[in-house]
Amino acid sequence: MPRSGTSRRDFLQRAATTTAALSLGSIGSLGRLRAQVGAPAAAPASPLERRRFGRTDMEVALLGFGGAEIGFERADATTVAKLLNGALDAGLNVVDTAECYVESEALIGAAIGHRRKEFFLFTKCGHFVEGGGGGADWSKAALLRSIERSLERLKTDAVDLVQLHSCSLEELRKGDCIEALEEARKQGKTRFIGYSGDSAAARHAIECGRFDALQTSINLCDQESIDLLLPLAAEKGIGVIAKRPIANAVWRHDAAPSNGYHLEYWKRLQELRYEFASGEARKREDADGPAGVAMRFTAMQQGVDVVIVGTTKPDRWKQNAELLKAGPLPTALADSIRARWKAVAKSDWSGQT
């Protein structure tokens, strides 16, 4: 199994193996469950590559939608409706959100709740919506209540995936939070369950064998997961969602960004000094410019099924889909990004939640 990049051929082989395995039995029951909850019966036409999401029955378009930005940036309902309906028309089929992304779930429910059968819907629980994610409660009862609230806001009877929203390794080991998700799946509120997070906790989530999916940070400025998590996730048939896949586009800032959430990646980029993300090259908007290279780098990593770029801009999804159509980076460039990381990354450059 390769340690870093994967080719389209590797991917196709993996997809074929997974499809064969599913056809031996599990797809029958998954198909029935899907019919019950009304997830997409057939993939709409899309110019984008589709990937089998781990061992599940979901065929996901490579570019998904990350719902944090619309919440935290307080996007208005009209903008979100335009953005999401336009993206669905163009081939989007994965929408990711969380209870704590302020109004994100409600905005998504209002914008595309009526098109629920056309996309896979992923959410997360554990952090409260009040105050934009201030508190957390990992008890079974609180998580089950949180999932109910999400379904109401999202205007659906069931989601395709509920993820624990970056709880600690200690909470995972206690196990109550995992039981809550298993209970929600039993009740038909979600078809699959996952963990969203990084580093040792994410590794434990894969190893424990109870999750169908992992959402983790993978990008130019955050490469810990590439060796630590991705090979094992692929081996175990876990669907992988790459969060923060464009490294928050931190090359846009000439000076340290005021948004603390972007700061760590900006600082790392100053040390990584990738040519394609420095100086004048930062202005390029084609597939070989920083945004194109960043997304293509993330999308080509072994086992990555979907990259969920966040945005508040109505045309961004289509622009990014166009950039991704250029396919994996040339091997020399991909290898140089990995080599640079290995040479420069400090021991505390761990996966950023």
Ligand SMILES: NC(=O)c1ccc[n+]([C@@H]2O[C@H](COP(=O)([O-])OP(=O)(O)OC[C@H]3O[C@@H](n4cnc5c(N)ncnc54)[C@H](OP(=O)(O)O)[C@@H]3O)[C@@H](O)[C@H]2O)c1
């Ligand atoms: N712990 C967790 O579970 C966790 C943590 C973080 C994120 N997430 C998930 O991952 C998703 C993505 O993460 P994220 O939104 O933080 O990071 P991201 O997708 O790496 O970055 C989003 C930023 O990139 C900009 N951008 C997008 N396309 C661009 C392009 N072509 N050129 C220049 N700038 C571009 C967007 O600005 P514009 O508005 O200008 O497009 C936005 O500010 C979230 O929405 C969320 O669903 C989960």
